[in-house]
Amino acid sequence: MAAISSLAGSVRERAAGAAFDAGGSAGASSGAHLQTSAISIQNCSLTFGSVRVLNGVSLDVRSGEFMSILGPSGCGKSTLLRLILGLLRPDQGGGITLHVPREEIGIVFQKPVLMPWQTAIQNIELPLNIGPQRAKQSKAERRERAEWTLELVGLADFRNHYPQQLSGGMQQRIAIARALAANPSILLMDEPFGALDEFTREKLNIELLRLWANPDTKLNTVVMVTHSIQESVLMSDRIVMMSPRPANVSDIVQVPLAHPREAEMQELPAFLSTVREIRKQVKAL
Numbered sequence: 001m002a003a004i005s006s007l008a009g010s011v012r013e014r015a016a017g018a019a020f021d022a023g024g025s026a027g028a029s030s031g032a033h034l035q036t037s038a039i040s041i042q043n044c045s046l047t048f049g050s051v052r053v054l055n056g057v058s059l060d061v062r063s064g065e066f067m068s069i070l071g072p073s074g075c076g077k078s079t080l081l082r083l084i085l086g087l088l089r090p091d092q093g094g095g096i097t098l099h100v101p102r103e104e105i106g107i108v109f110q111k112p113v114l115m116p117w118q119t120a121i122q123n124i125e126l127p128l129n130i131g132p133q134r135a136k137q138s139k140a141e142r143r144e145r146a147e148w149t150l151e152l153v154g155l156a157d158f159r160n161h162y163p164q165q166l167s168g169g170m171q172q173r174i175a176i177a178r179a180l181a182a183n184p185s186i187l188l189m190d191e192p193f194g195a196l197d198e199f200t201r202e203k204l205n206i207e208l209l210r211l212w213a214n215p216d217t218k219l220n221t222v223v224m225v226t227h228s229i230q231e232s233v234l235m236s237d238r239i240v241m242m243s244p245r246p247a248n249v250s251d252i253v254q255v256p257l258a259h260p261r262e263a264e265m266q267e268l269p270a271f272l273s274t275v276r277e278i279r280k281q282v283k284a285l
């Protein structure tokens, strides 16, 4: 298995579904595989004590898409991910419909949350050993799966290193490998690259897109919370703009760029105009 940084050759063709015309009128041109729903959020509201956080949020995440969620700090983006995960329940509204089994949803947080006393490979294996995978796979199969994802994120040479012996970017790669080890079809990511320097961040942006497109993984749909407009445009098919709290979906922006994405695309007029459009909307919020 090649490391993710060299997987460009095995990228699954997403261009058919995501090659939108430069004018941005992509709604009708997206491929059929993007039209079925992976997650449906129907008119969900949520209040913490006296603070109303989400106010009638409705959103359909399409199967096969890369969706980013942008919005002001504290508006409820992480809360929305926790609703999808079933860690919170809406106190009003229709609810959340998952169109895949819950165990097919993986999560990556801003901080890698690795066990400092466990090596890279042990950290990846941990959820397999305590989660539903334990009953489904033998110890040897779980180890093999963990080794495979470690290789997938390009860190096979660091399998016996402890978290404190790894850089921040490497630790986040381990967290991504840990999420992928359970073979999710949907990955929820809460500011996964927010704590990284710009260079590492851009590198991991592209690596994640390669993983998403790699046909050897089951990963199909990604929902990523981010504070970076550039990152959201570089990576996403659609960007959900949330309003300030009590939050609602204020707009959904279709990104007029084809896949596979490359860092150099950030110089394209379509990239720059989308960033400008979103920046204008953020100012107006």
Ligand SMILES: Nc1ncnc2c1ncn2[C@@H]1O[C@H](COP(=O)(O)OP(=O)(O)OP(=O)(O)O)[C@@H](O)[C@H]1O
Pocket: 048, 049, 051, 053, 071, 072, 073, 074, 075, 076, 077, 078, 079, 080
């Ligand atoms: N368990 C909780 N109990 C009470 N209030 C909470 C709880 N979790 C979140 N909140 C509040 O809900 C609001 C939304 O929080 P959330 O973390 O979802 O925002 P966010 O948009 O992800 O913020 P940021 O962009 O700064 O990470 C905040 O006002 C926060 O204080």
